[in-house]
Amino acid sequence: METQALTASFTVIPNRHPASDEERWLAMENPVFGKVFTDHMARATWRDGEGWADHRIVALAPLPMHPGAAVLHYAQQAFEGLKAYRHEDGSVWLFRPEANAARLAASCRRMALPEVSEQDFMAALEGLIAADRNWVPGTPGASLYLRPFVFASEPSLLVQPAHEVEFLVTASPVGAYLSAGDTGVPIWVSRGYHRANPGGTGEAKTAGNYAASMLPQQEAKEHGCQQVLFLDAKEDTYVEEFGGMNLVAVRADGSIVTPRLSGTILPGITRDSILTLLRDEGRNVEERDLALTEILEGVESGEIVELFACGTAAVVTPVGRLASEDFDVTVPRVEGESVADAVLARLTDLQYGRAEDPHGWMRKVLDAPEG
Structure with a gap:
């Protein structure tokens, strides 16, 4: 009715x-x-x-x-x-x-x-x-x-x-929106270009935010990458989001860290759903400022074992590579079922009524x- x-x-x-x-x-x-x-x-x-x-x-x-x-x-x-x-x-x-x-x-x-x-x-x-x-x-x-x-x-x-x-x-x-293949999606980290500024329209879903990502996206493709990861506009230090997706990192101990909603990041509904499902599993989930250097050093040391993008279109997509003008880091794939694979299965099983x-x-x- x-x-x-x-x-x-x-x-x-x-x-x-x-x-x-x-x-x-x-x-x-x-x-x-x-x-x-x-x-x-x-x-x-x-x-x-x-x-x-x-x-x-x-x-x-x-x-x-x-x-x-x-x-x-x-x-x-x-x-x-x-x-x-x-x-x-x-x-x-x-x-x-x-x-x-x-x-x-x-x-x-x-x-x-x-x-x-x-x-x-x-x-x-x-x-x-x-x-x-x-x-x-x-x-x-x-x-x-x-x-x-x-x-x-x-x-x-x-x-x-x-x-x-x-x-x-x-x-x-x-x-599918993105093809991650066996190695994960390659990501270009933009330096100098920013998606949004404090006090701007970053947390609104509006066309101008996406227009601002087009040139860096073009730059990413020129470097063999499928998507762009933006840093904060104030310090050019902290990761924020991709052109149209949120970022989640998984530590070796199974805990989760993701950039906090600072007013310059779109509050993703898929992001919120995934964090809820991960908390349901008993995982520790942190939402805080996350420096690019912390991610790069964490991947190199093995402290960070997974990175994935999430959004309505992409759902959950593993990141296999982070690159920029001064670094090129491979994110190794997890042996067996990854956190990304598991949460994708949980989310889609729910969405499709399974x-x-x-x-x-x-x-x-x-x-x-x-x-």
């Missing part, structure tokens, strides 16, 4: 030309992350003095946009990322969507955008998933990635919060089909 009540607040206008079964199967066979989109999108419009209106599920289509739209000039925007999982019985579930709703609201506050209520956030997701239920993969390791976003659409070159804003949600069937959900993180959005 709850799902029906929420979904009813978004009017569904079906796509008159949806993908055929064959087109959908081909698109979902081996999708590149974020390159394949479903038939529909959710949408609502906010106007100053009126609030949110025109809640609807419509055909996926290009957005008509004035060249003076404020987002194109001043990047007044916020977004989220989460996944829907098909369980063995065919039902579809979301993982901690309330946390994504709260983080989007926090990002909107920081970017001077109107907040999307949790009810509207959930109704948009559930309405879109219901409309595009056949796009939710059932293959192992695959899921439906959902991208809610809010942006300033008002045609205005005034440097001020926009008076007209759009909220949309798109959906994409996805597989294990108990002791924290109540999963939310059903579609029942199993009858018959």
Whole structure:
């Protein structure tokens, strides 16, 4: 009943030309992350003095946009990322969507955008998933990635919060985001470039933070690395996060250390979930300032035995190498099951319904089909 009540607040206008079964199967066979989109999108419009209106599920289509739209000039925007999982019985579930709703609201506050209520956030997701239920993969390791976003659409070159804003949600069937292979992902440690500054927008999920990571990301690829690890902007000493993921280190005694949420790091929902699962195991988990030198010396001495990245897209991905202009360090793979492997299995078993959900993180959005 709850799902029906929420979904009813978004009017569904079906796509008159949806993908055929064959087109959908081909698109979902081996999708590149974020390159394949479903038939529909959710949408609502906010106007100053009126609030949110025109809640609807419509055909996926290009957005008509004035060249003076404020987002194109001043990047007044916020977004989220989460996944829907098909369980063995065919039902579809979301993982901690309330946390994504709260983080989007926090990002909107920081970017001077109107907040999307949790009810509207959930109704948009559930309405879109219901409309595009056949796009939710059932293959192992695959899921439906959902991208809610809010942006300033008002045609205005005034440097001020926009008076007209759009909220949309798109959906994409996805597989793995990063390929770690047998050796782990190679990481370039950026020196001189920073993702965020104290007092800036680092803890908001907004486009400008990712734009700032593009040049260092390009630099990483030139050095044979897949991702960038950023240091703090004040001292250029402490590790913060990757371009779109958080960092976790495992010590030889099994304890965990990860950079604290200092206001310049995005509070990852996957990060929080993993730390909770690790604490459930009885592991000591420290959230504190973590110097790059501590990591390098720890890897060299054997005090740090694992490094891994975590995030909605990447889930849990081992780091196999840290490199920069003045060092190149290999992180040896753990013999047998690593902490990263174990926590990945625990998390994904929970998400795909293969294990108990002791924290109540999963939310059903579609029942199993009858018959």
